[in-house]
């Protein structure tokens with residue numbers, strides 16, 4: 001593709017801001033931010049003002065000005081906007097979750113009590129519709145799963161590939177004290193709770209590493225085969241004693257999820273996610289292999305340890321994501337975007353679009369992640385019964 005690559009951002013909230021920041025860090029490929037659109041005039045106006053990015057009042061107008069559409073809008077919008085952009089000949093970047101099931105459109109829909117088999121079927125069909133639209137016109141799908149690009153995961157990938165290691169068991173987690181987005185907590189926007197919103201990250205990283213292991217040793221990806229899962233709604237329990245530190249009041253989602261995944265070679269991964277954990281975001285994946293053991297720490301890391309005796313003294317200093325207090329000992333992130341893999345992610349996306357090659361985080365990984373997550377909901381509905389993940 002001829003330079004520059006013109007990127008249009010859909011959505012002007014939290015994710016749009018860090019996407020813009022990291023797109024502006026790309027080197028070697030000329031990237032132009034074509035503009036931004038969002039459903040709310042106020043949010044796109046603020047984005048234009050704060051970051052000197054032109055705002056468009058329609059998605060179609062944004063598409064006309066861009067080569068790539070970067071979806072930073074709520075999960076419920078991903079399929080429709082992705083297909084619209086692909087049909088207009090645009091490459092797409094899609095935030096997690098790639099897509100999902102968002103209800104029947106009726107006001108009485110409640111995701112937590114709705115049957116999960118149809119959700120699994122619909123979510124996979126949704127993936128297929130998006131990938132079908134891309135295959136039809138040779139456009140690129142970049143799945144914005146930053147964990148794939150986190151330096152800790154990339155180093156472990158190198159260890160597995162170059163040592164011909166076999167990963168036997170992984171255990172991973174993403175948890176914090178509750179998502180900020182007003183769309184989160186309402187299944188018809190978010191497509192699920194902790195499993196879909198947070199578990200997707202360590203899950204995709206685990207799936208990515210097994211794909212890499214299989215490709216390095218035998219030339220083909222090792223895929224997820226079955227999942228057993230549990231979900232809980234802890235902050236909704238009548239016995240929950242609210243001290244004001246955890247977000248609560250989710251409409252119809254779980255705030256705790258656990259998945260036990262088996263792969264086609266019989267090896268396993270245990271993935272946890274929740275809205276119940278204080279002390280900042282907790283992002284890690286531990287790998288037990290036949291020839292090594294690795295702890296991939298994404299956040300917090302201990303590159304820096306700071307003691308602050310007075311909360312107010314650090315008022316204007318960013319420490320780390322979702323930390324509740326800046327007083328006492330903390331682990332300020334020297335470059336949080338880097339340790340989360342964001343600049344590396346956008347570097348790969350821009351290079352892959354520019355060179356016409358697949359990105360590391362691609363549609364196959366996105367689709368396996370969605371199939372595993374929604375098969376996990378089927379399992380949880382059955383009290384944790386082992387459930388086959390559709391091919």
Ligand SMILES: NC(=O)c1ccc[n+]([C@@H]2O[C@H](COP(=O)([O-])OP(=O)(O)OC[C@H]3O[C@@H](n4cnc5c(N)ncnc54)[C@H](O)[C@@H]3O)[C@@H](O)[C@H]2O)c1
Pocket residue numbers: 010011012013014015016037038039040043044059071072073074075077095096097144145146181182183197
């Ligand atoms: N990878 C990560 O670390 C990470 C972190 C946070 C969020 N996310 C993902 O990013 C996406 C956005 O989340 P967020 O936290 O930025 O939410 P947000 O609520 O902060 O922002 C959402 C934005 O989308 C806009 N919007 C709503 N409907 C739209 C539509 N139909 N067309 C265009 N814009 C629309 C809203 O006006 C708002 O500006 C979600 O898919 C979320 O899961 C990823």
